[in-house]
Amino acid sequence: MKGVKAHVRLIAAALLVVGAVTTLWQIFALNIPVSAETTEPVWVIDTKISFQARSNSPVKVQMYLPPSWSKFITLDESFxxxxxxxxxxxxxxxxxxxxxxxxxxxxQQMFYRLMLTQRSNARFSGEEPGPQFSESPKLEGAEKVAVEALLKPIREHSADIETFIREAIKLLNDTDNDNARLLLRNDYSERSRTRVLELLLASAHIPVEQVHTLRLISGSSQTPELWVRSYNGQRWLYFNPATGEEGLPEDRIVWWTGSDPIAKVEGGYRLDVEISANQRTVNSISLAQSIAESRDDNGWAMSMYSLPLQSQHTFEIIVMIPVGVMLILLLRNIIGIETLGTFTPVLIGLAFRETQVLWGIFLFTFISALGLGLRSYLEHLHLQLLSRLSVVLTFVVIVMALIAVLGHKLGLDRGLSIALFPMVILTMSIERLSIVWEERGGMHSIKVGIGTLFAATLAHLMMSYPPWVYFVFTFPGTLLVFMALMLALGHYRGYRLMELFRFKDMVREPD
Structure with a gap:
């Protein structure tokens, strides 16, 4: 016996581990939300291009797009x-x-729309490396002297590429520095500072390139902001040439790199580009599905969300049956509530999905009472079991039809749901109640009937609770956890809670 118990515990532990691991993998690896009500922000970037086309001339418009290595995940892109x-x-x-x-x-007008999510993009870490060496430009005269004069203090006050670039930006933004003023030609505009910064860093053999970024903020039209970046051998370093700020902020995306404008047109003129961003919220489960589809994720392809919608609705009901069975197992083995079998309350609870709880309890009680009366009368006719069950089943169908017609005449739509109530379950319940009545008396039969309705009601509430339905359907590994608990309860031989109350007088100490 000990060997069998150890075997059961080993199987239960294995099922528990597999179920928990698969559920955690879906949550953390596939980023599937644990609640159907969870929403996440999504950014929608709209770009409008407008221009005047020249008559009888071919037109070609070129516009840079955000790269695929962005730290944000692209959900949709349309032209x-x-x-x-x-x-x-x-x-x-x-x-x-x-x-x-x-x-x-x-x-002429054309539009480009991009939908992004702020979820971390795994491909961002795989961004292609950049150059680590730049040829020094040929300089002469005062320009050469000014560059050398600026590079000397920068080298003294820097320890690596990051601090070198920050010191260079700091000197170029110093309006009192004569060498910087000479190179800038008294033009402290964004493009002028970036041009001189590239010249200065190239003279130190440090490659740098311009990066145009867009801030993700809801509002009116905005213009991409110019930054610079350099590769230090391990990662890209981003800098704001106006402030010296290092590190691309979380609310910015890279749009394109280089000194070219965002768009240009051939065969047209008066080109204008308007960019605006707006934030929306979407359901997290739909967002996770969209990301999985864009990545061709096999983990989602094997989930129940890949089934047709009609099949999904069916399996949402089916996967909740073990939850109801688990509840009945706890009520019978741990608490000690008596019911008409193990699965009868679960099936009655499923029928409550159509009739609702109060109307279903009334129908079950009313039809069972009439059926018990008929069953008592048939007992005096000494019919065989098969004939007796057939008569009771036909009687149940007739009563259900009468209730449906009467309910329709009275405007009670719930009366029509009786047709979906399990006729066979009602028939077998009537037969079992009558047997209990004969063997253990009417009070015990009523007690068992009340226990069955109580268990069926709890099972219905658990099997129809939307957060649980979503969780079990989305994470079917939880069914393995239920199996593990069922196996663990299979060897329980202790007292039930109802028995503790029943025999409490036996454990009292004598006076």
Whole structure:
């Protein structure tokens, strides 16, 4: 016996571990939310391109797109332009959309929409490395002297590439520095500072490139902000040339790199680009599905969400049956409530999904009472079991039909749901109640009937509670956990709670 118990415990432990691990893997590896009500922010970036097309001239519009290595995950990308073909080209660090048309006249508009989620993008760490050496430009005269004069204190006050670039930005923003003023030619604009910074760093053999970033903030149209970046051999370092700030903020995305404008047009003029961002909230489970589909994630492909919608609704009911069975097992083996079998309360609880609890209890009580009366009368006719059950089943069908018709006449729509009540379950329940009545008396039969209705009601509430339905359906590994608990309870031989109350007088100490 001890060997059997150890075997059962080993199986239960294995099922518990497998169920828990698969559930945790879905939660943390696949980022599946534990609640159906969870929502997450999604950013929608709209870009509008407008220009005037020259008459009888081919038109080609090129616009840079955010790269695929962004730290945000792209959910959707769409291009809208009437009578234009569109293609996306992959460049070294950039992506570019190209709209083209043979002929276009007058005012032209085209749109680009990008949907991003702030979930961490695993591909961001796989961003391609950049150059670590730059050829020094040829300088002469005062420009050469000014660069050398600026590089000397920068080298003295820096220890690595990061501090070197920050010191260079600091000196270029110093309006009292004559060497910086000479190189900038008294032009402290963003582009001028970036140009001189590239010249200064190239003279120190440090490659740097311009990066145009967009701030994710809801509001009106905005213009991408110019930053610079350099590769230190391990990762890219981002700097704001205006303030010297290091590190790209969390609310910014890289749009494109290089000194070219965001868009240009051939065969047109008066090009204008408007960019706006807005935040929306979406359901987390839909978001996780969209991410999995974009990545061709096999973990989601094997889940029940890959089934047709009708099958999903069916399995939402089926996977909750073990939850109801687990409850009945606890009520019978631990608490000691008597019911008509183990699965009868669960099936009655499933029927309550159509009739609702109060109406279902009334129907069960009313039809069972009538059936018990008929069963008592049939007992005097000495019929065989099969004939007796057939008569009771036919009687149940007739009563259900009468209640449905009467309910429809009275405007009670719940009366029509009686047709979905399990007729066979009612028939067998009537037969079992009558046997209990004969063997152990009417009071015990009523007690068992009340216990069955109580267990069925609790089972219905548990099997129809939306958060639990979502969790068990989304994480089917929990069914293995239930199996482990069922196996563990299979060898329980202790007192039930009802028995403790029943025999409490036996454990009292004598006076």
């Amino acid at each position: 809208v332009a009437r009578n234009y073909g569109v293609n996306v080209d992959q460049m070294e660090h950039n992506r570019r959309a190209v709209w083209s048309a043979r002929r276009a006249e007058g005012s």
